[in-house]
């Protein structure tokens with residue numbers, strides 16, 4: 379095809395290593411940064427085709443490996459409304475990344491054009507950005523070659539957070555429509571979110587400063603600019619782990635993933651009772667909060683705690699606004715602490731559903747709800763208002779000043795939320811606004827329910843693809859009889875729950891367990907992990923027994 383005339387020539391500059399194989403998984407392509415050049419070049423080609431398949435709508439490409447070690451990198455595509463790439467295209471991505479030669483690559487591209495009925499005369503439009511990783515500039519150059527090979531109109535946003543890029547894509551594609559989302563610039567992003575934040579907190583007592591661990595990633599400089607744009611005593615921040623220059627520091631012993639996985643403070647922060655802390659991950663699409671009590675015990679306020687805080691606030695505002703039939707719902711994954719699920723169902727009395735791990739799955743479930751709050755326990759999430767909900771807000775007829783105020787706040791909340799994707803900075807402003815409005819300390823927020831002790835383990839097996847799950851990943855259907863063995867173990871522990879799923883990002887199987895006490899929980903986790911190891915081809919060391 380003439381359209382692909384330049385592909386072979388430019389592809390030769392970014393050859394694929396023999397035998398290397400790539401898969402577009404939960405978070406796009408992700409692996410060692412110095413093995414990704416051919417893949418990122420090809421993602422440029424894919425982004426151009428994806429844009430053409432959407433009649434020239436702007437597609438985003440983000441080069442990041444999030445919370446992974448600094449030597450890793452990754453790349454993912456962003457669809458026109460700022461959401462994750464439509465799942466049916468993931469197979470195209472994988473096939474194109476794995477084409478062994480230039481000829482195979484061109485044939486694979488032609489096959490996508492054919493399968494999707496793409497009109498290649500459409501002008502492709504792509505915007506892209508990267509995080510602070512050292513391998514980023516070289517990968518960006520490869521991407522630019524891929525975009526040039528198909529004549530895409532390409533715009534770089536430089537180094538920004540992943541959610542900022544999602545926001546820009548949505549703004550660009552909705553400009554001039556009733557769904558216009560905002561200015562597609564960094565300044566526009568900051569103005570939108572800080573403006574909504576200040577509208578919500580205006581007149582309330584001032585909070586203490588917020589301590590932020592920026593994982594030594596792109597969130598550091600960006601949140602500094604956000605606070606400068608707000609220029610308000612309502613957003614006083616103390617920034618920690620904001621070194622994006624020294625090699626090796628990104629995500630090293632810090633960031634949201636470290637804090638959530640280890641249930642402890644990041645390096646570089648000495649926690650003081652009474653203060654409020656949060657951690658971003660390396661590309662600032664996750665956030666967790668934490669604090670220490672007067673005995674200096676550490677308390678984590680994870681995605682479940684954020685989700686319940688936000689859902690409660692929204693539910694109460696909808697009631698205060700006097701709007702009928704505007705249901706707030708919550709989407710969680712199997713990793714949600716059992717206490718949070720009981721709290722949502724029994725105390726808040728809100729509908730809740732489980733989705734599979736990965737933002738795209740939660741996002742799609744939340745879209746089915748009028749107001750859908752979705753968070754993974756790891757701090758990844760946001761809130762979606764569907765069009766019926768927005769209509770209800772628009773047509774609400776307040777009967778009192780209190781109702782009018784509640785409606786005004788609901789609008790401000792909607793503006794404060796990055797609906798395209800979970801966003802550490804927007805989520806941070808959301809939590810801050812709610813805490814300020816309620817006059818709450820982190821301990822008061824935490825008091826809603828007490829987490830069950832939980833434990834996450836990893837088992838390396840010969841073949842993780844033999845693990846198949848159902849029921850939002852809570853039940854194994856293969857290998858045969860393994861689930862029965864797990865059920866027998868779980869039944870021995872009060873409030874016990876455990877599940878096993880293959881990781882979407884690592885060559886391993888994950889085991890999650892929770893139970894009424896720390897000792898029970900650990901015993902359950904290690905016995906399930908041991909059973910998986912024994913019955914399903916464990917490799918290396920058997921998970922150590924709990925001592």
Ligand code: 16G
Nearest residue numbers: 404405736737738758881882883884
């Ligand atoms: C990716 C997902 C994250 C999920 C994690 C699970 C996105 C943008 N990111 O990082 O949501 O929690 O994978 O990893 O969807 P795992 O499959 O290795 O447990």
Ligand code: MG
Nearest residue numbers: 444659661663
């Ligand atoms: Mg991330």
